[in-house]
Amino acid sequence: MSALSPENLLGEAPMLVLAPHPDDESLGCGLLLAERWHRGLSTHVACLTNGAASHPGSRDWPGPRLAALRRDELSKAVRCLGGDPVRDITWLGHPDAALHRLHALGGDLTRDLAGLVDALEARVVLTASSDDPHCDHVACADAARRVAAQCPGLRLWSYAVWSRWHGWSGGTEVVGLRLDLPHRRPAKRAAIHAHRSQMGLVVRDDPQGFTMPPGFADRFCAEAEVFAEVQP
Template identity: 35%
Template sequence: MLPFDKYPVRPAGFVAALGPTVVVAPHPDDEALGCGGLLALLRQAGVPVFAVLVSDGTMSHPNSALFSAAARRAVREAEFRHALTLLGIDETESLLLGLPDGRVPAAAHEPGFAEAAAQLRDFLEKHAAATVLVPWRRDPHPDHRATSLLVQAALAGMPQPPRRLEYLVWAWERAAPDDLPTAADGVQGFRLNVEAGLRQKQRAIAAHRSQVAPGVFTDDADGFLLANEMLAHFAAPYEVFFEAATP
């Protein structure tokens, strides 16, 4: 049994203190799944929100013959933009890094890592981000972990880095004991009441049509679709976040 339901609950009004916020999503749909409710609450409160998409999203259905890699990327980026608009976010202000899906670089020596970290840093500074939302550092997907490291590298180059909140996606289904927070991580978990943003969140998830049944890329029998069991975690009126523990 995962411990998330034991975490203390923070009210929706918590978002007012976050200030201008940037959400960093490894793939199109992670922004809606992991923190769509928080994003909706931020916009309802009039707080500026900006989005970064890290990968090109092409590997959910790599065997599609009807859709080339370029076409799959176009579909998924369009879904990402649509989901943002449903959450009240200006999609025209987004940053799309276009890194390879399934192979997001995770270390400074890997091609594209330093450039992506620099772009992230510039984007955060341009929008005077007070908070950045990023996947939990050990969320069990390599692109999610790589995204966390990219953000870490970007923040390391900032004299006054924004507050960092880490959200869950695959930890709900795939977390091993070693993936969960420990004392060494120096973080505390909490649940945010997102009931007031839940309808928008559900609409944003549904906007990613290629990832939910019956899908868009229908000629790849082995392609990825979000299972109902997975989606059930994101229909709850709470979202789970980790942040640096108060000394």
């Protein structure tokens, strides 16, 4: 893979990062976000879903309570990366695991995101990879491509989470440009660990609920980030 040139993603053009769920921003883009906020560059995170489907069997943490927790975890993660949660986060809060049903062919979501791009005057958008095996990631990527097609001059990049993890398990790496910022790894680690509910540290009454696999957080903390430019 080629080393990522700072001009590609560390320029002054306003950037919008699309996170299908709270934690995707830290896993896929934590180094980049930390560096951009440290430099004072206009950078905004839009969280598309409320993350409330991670523990459907919990009575202690019903959907609304879990969604509020995950929103708070996202705010803490952004602070760890040097951002301002009030200024730098838009919480769309759509139902978790339902983007593909709520937004047929990405239509409604496309309108939401196009409006956000316009309001932020974003010139660069990062989306979850369409190769990630999760319906919300695919819907996010589809909507982002549609927005880019409507906005001449808007550059679109993708970051991989689950497809990258599965690739590592098979001894392969996703294709793209690498961004390695070792001095930002402590901030990224803190941001990932701010999502405690996804690490089995909060919800105790749903053993079948989601927990990051063993080694998952550590691997994403240790690796360079990889971004691929997407043609609309």
